[in-house]
Amino acid sequence: MIYDGHAYCFPDQRGDGGFADPNEFRRHLQLGMAGHFQSAWRVEDRSPADSGGIVDLSRGLTFDSLRDADFRPAGHGRFEWTVEGVDYAKQVMPPSVIDMTYTAENLVAEMDYAGVDMALLHRTPYLGISNEFIADSVRRFPSRLQGLAHVEEWLVQPEPAASIEKVGRAIGDLGLVGLQFLTNYPALYGQMEPWDSPGFQPFWDAVAGLDVPVFFTLGGWVGKAPASDAARLEAYIEELRMVRRWMERYPDVAVVLTHGFSWRMFLDGDKLNPPDEVFAAAPVDNPNFYLQVMFPISLGKEWDYPMPQVRPTLEELVRRIGADRLIWGTDIPMVMRHFTYRQSLDFIRLYCDFLTTDEMDLFLGGNMVRLAGPPLENR
Amino acid sequence: MIIDGHAYCFPPMDSPAGYDSIEEKMAHVQREIGGHHQPAWRVRDRTPADNSALIDPPTGEPHSVTWKRDLGRLVWEYDGETYTKQYVPPMLYNLESTPEMLIREMDYAGVDKAVLHHSAHLGLLNPYLRDAVSHFPDRLTRLIGVKDGHTPGDPDAAIAEVEAEVQAEGTCGFQFFPKFYYLGGHTEPWDGGAMRPFWDAIASMKTPVYFTLVGARVGTQYSDAEREGYLEEQRNLMRWMERYPDVPVVLTHGLPWQSYLEDDRIVLPEEIWEVFSAPQCHMQLLLTIQMGGMWEYPWREADPTIQECVERIGADRLIWGTDMPMVARFCTYRQALDQYGVHCEFLSDGERRSIIGGTVAPLLGISP
Numbered sequence: 236m237i238y239d240g241h242a243y244c245f246p247d248q249r250g251d252g253g254f255a256d257p258n259e260f261r262r263h264l265q266l267g268m269a270g271h272f273q274s275a276w277r278v279e280d281r282s283p284a285d286s287g288g289i290v291d292l293s294r295g296l297t298f299d300s301l302r303d304a305d306f307r308p309a310g311h312g313r314f315e316w317t318v319e320g321v322d323y324a325k326q327v328m329p330p331s332v333i334d335m336t337y338t339a340e341n342l343v344a345e346m347d348y349a350g351v352d353m354a355l356l357h358r359t360p361y362l363g364i365s366n367e368f369i370a371d372s373v374r375r376f377p378s379r380l381q382g383l384a385h386v387e388e389w390l391v392q393p394e395p396a397a398s399i400e401k402v403g404r405a406i407g408d409l410g411l412v413g414l415q416f417l418t419n420y421p422a423l424y425g426q427m428e429p430w431d432s433p434g435f436q437p438f439w440d441a442v443a444g445l446d447v448p449v450f451f452t453l454g455g456w457v458g459k460a461p462a463s464d465a466a467r468l469e470a471y472i473e474e475l476r477m478v479r480r481w482m483e484r485y486p487d488v489a490v491v492l493t494h495g496f497s498w499r500m501f502l503d504g505d506k507l508n509p510p511d512e513v514f515a516a517a518p519v520d521n522p523n524f525y526l527q528v529m530f531p532i533s534l535g536k537e538w539d540y541p542m543p544q545v546r547p548t549l550e551e552l553v554r555r556i557g558a559d560r561l562i563w564g565t566d567i568p569m570v571m572r573h574f575t576y577r578q579s580l581d582f583i584r585l586y587c588d589f590l591t592t593d594e595m596d597l598f599l600g601g602n603m604v605r606l607a608g609p610p611l612e613n614r
Numbered sequence: 615m616i617i618d619g620h621a622y623c624f625p626p627m628d629s630p631a632g633y634d635s636i637e638e639k640m641a642h643v644q645r646e647i648g649g650h651h652q653p654a655w656r657v658r659d660r661t662p663a664d665n666s667a668l669i670d671p672p673t674g675e676p677h678s679v680t681w682k683r684d685l686g687r688l689v690w691e692y693d694g695e696t697y698t699k700q701y702v703p704p705m706l707y708n709l710e711s712t713p714e715m716l717i718r719e720m721d722y723a724g725v726d727k728a729v730l731h732h733s734a735h736l737g738l739l740n741p742y743l744r745d746a747v748s749h750f751p752d753r754l755t756r757l758i759g760v761k762d763g764h765t766p767g768d769p770d771a772a773i774a775e776v777e778a779e780v781q782a783e784g785t786c787g788f789q790f791f792p793k794f795y796y797l798g799g800h801t802e803p804w805d806g807g808a809m810r811p812f813w814d815a816i817a818s819m820k821t822p823v824y825f826t827l828v829g830a831r832v833g834t835q836y837s838d839a840e841r842e843g844y845l846e847e848q849r850n851l852m853r854w855m856e857r858y859p860d861v862p863v864v865l866t867h868g869l870p871w872q873s874y875l876e877d878d879r880i881v882l883p884e885e886i887w888e889v890f891s892a893p894q895c896h897m898q899l900l901l902t903i904q905m906g907g908m909w910e911y912p913w914r915e916a917d918p919t920i921q922e923c924v925e926r927i928g929a930d931r932l933i934w935g936t937d938m939p940m941v942a943r944f945c946t947y948r949q950a951l952d953q954y955g956v957h958c959e960f961l962s963d964g965e966r967r968s969i970i971g972g973t974v975a976p977l978l979g980i981s982p
Contacts, residue, residue, distance in 0.1 A: 276721075281721060281724075310714070310718075311714065311715060311718035312718070313718060313721075324721070326718075326721075326722045329705070329722075330715060330718040330719045330721075330722050331705030331706075331707075331715070331719075331942075333707065333708070333715060340685045340686055340707075341685075341686060341704070341707055343685055344685040344686055344687050344704040344707075345704045345705075347655075347660060347685070347698075347700075347704075348700045348703075348704045348943070539911075539912075539949070539952070540911050540949070541910070541911075571705070571946070572722070572946075573946070574946065575942070575943075575944070575945060575946060576704075578911070578945075581910075585910070
């Protein structure tokens with residue numbers, strides 16, 4: 236069983252994304268694209284540019300720092316904006332995302348061709364917040380797809396009862412198999428308290444009672460960037476410690492760290508060099524802790540297929556965490572801006588011969604099957 | 615300037631696309647897909663299947679099938695089962711390759727210009743490609759195609775069609791398929807006889823002629839007969855070039871690489887290089903689209919063959935092409951470019967520049 240532990244389906248980015256106010260969705264989208272590391276260029280002559288036209292980074296990465304530049308999803312996976320009559324573009328999704336939507340049909344066709352049996356649909360507000368959209372995608376392919384629930388992180392503190400009800404319905408009624416929580420979103424709405432602070436506790440208590448895994452996507456920082464790389468690393472490590480504390484409070488809940496560690500922070504020439512503090516801070520010793528491994532989406536811009544540069548790091552992850560707690564994921568369709576879907580699988584399957592057959596089976600699917608439970612059609 | 619010497623735009627594969635009927639169009643699709651090396655599978659359980667669900671192996675005749683769409687891909691029903699084959703990559707969700715999509719891919723991969731090609735199973739594409747190029751005249755140029763099987767019977771009509779397309783602008787050559795000439799029921803060599811008036815007219819237009827010799831003899835794939843048939847096609851072309859020595863010629867797709875595969879090496883006979891003794895003869899390098907199902911990016915196994923091509927023909931007559939969007943079933947567009955732009959370490963910088971644009975530029979009227 237090959238199970239892609241990190242995939243996406245999303246509605247038309249030119250719509251409302253499930254938000255009551257389409258402009259709020261647009262702000263999320265603009266912020267997401269502004270902060271993305273993909274390169275921007277000037278449309279007219281394809282000369283390199285930056286994201287300065289849509290965000291004032293001197294004010295930090297916040298809604299207030301967004302600039303009015305007619306930011307728009309332009310089609311073919313590309314976002315465009317206009318500054319003083321000049322158009323700029325950034326390709327965060329691959330060009331094949333023609334209508335700025337990625338349907339379950341699109342995904343399953345790619346899975347068929349790449350030889351992927353199942354996939355877990357992930358969430359991020361700038362791709363839409365509708366649990367119903369995800370549940371509908373799963374219902375159309377109940378033997379192939381499972382999905383994560385999402386609750387607006389910035390509403391958890393101000394509206395705990397509604398948030399609890401929403402996640403309960405997503406799991407209990409809609410059949411989603413876990414919760415994804417993106418930790419930097421409360422701060423985007425001015426809530427600077429840590430996400431394990433007392434204001435979140437009723438929500439977390441309720442989530443813990445649902446008997447589903449929680450997928451944490453760490454934000455690192457929000458607002459003004461830390462003054463130095465060291466400060467940025469410390470902020471990240473502190474958040475890993477927060478995950479550790481959270482797991483100590485809820486020892487029966489399986490936790491998945493999406494996207495793996497913040498690999499781009501640890502780029503060191505032709506290798507990754509995560510410091511020991513990362514492994515010390517993260518709850519790698521907790522048997523309920525899982526780490527997603529999805530190097531191509533983070534590093535595909537720097538390193539081409541089959542990405543031999545990451546193999547020592549993967550070996551280190553197996554040694555420190557264990558193949559029984561590593562989860563292969565791709566970020567499809569976004570990963571196809573760097574690798575084909577099959578390459579996203581084959582860079583592990585064909586090239587990591589330090590993994591035993593059993594380890595490979597767990598890593599590429601067995602762990603996810605165990606974590607997500609039976610597919611909808613078997614419930 | 616980086617130029618993809620071989621790309622495609624086409625309307626949905628399950629549309630008439632210029633043919634009088636959808637049945638006529640899908641007959642071409644069935645012949646193409648039924649002889650293609652991409653794997654087929656049964657849709658309901660993804661069990662491997664083969665081309666016998668499309669073409670009857672003993673007779674080579676097409677089965678009666680029903681074409682449909684499923685998950686945005688082309689499927690066919692035969693004998694109570696539904697099959698598919700990812701002939702185009704899954705990313706073509708509407709089974710079409712629009713000029714807008716190709717341009718966005720080119721933008722992202724860093725390709726400046728592309729030469730749009732023809733094939734009968736994609737449609738009678740002159741009007742479609744004319745429109746595509748008119749929207750992106752700085753980025754796209756096109757070849758002209760006709761129904762090659764009809765040309766001997768009515769050369770004047772074929773000449774008129776080519777002339778009209780040349781006058782419509784945006785063209786950079788004429789593409790000829792011996793395969794479709796033969797499928798039109800003609801058995802004599804295509805370089806003379808009833809084709810002579812047509813070729814005389816084409817030669818007078820001073821436009822390059824792109825010959826698709828690979829796959830000319832239907833039903834002989836990967837066999838001794840294919841190899842002998844291919845060399846016979848080259849002999850036809852050599853006679854053609856002797857008659858029209860001033861007309862630039864491009865061999866599309868390169869050579870029939872798969873047919874000369876021995877273990878993991880392409881072993882080409884000495885005779886296959888003779889056609890390049892004519893200085894007018896250029897060759898496209900499209901190894902990935904033929905070999906991408908067997909070899910992995912960056913296709914190191916192809917390096918000796920590319921090196922041999924450079925030594926035998928010269929980088930100044932080799933043209934990088936991709937077969938985009940079809941090549942995306944194996945790699946990204948950027949990877950297809952990087953094979954020559956980054957890998958193939960034996961190439962000099964000048965040779966790289968020639969292959970990825972410099973060679974084809976003069977054929978397009980562009981200063982290299």
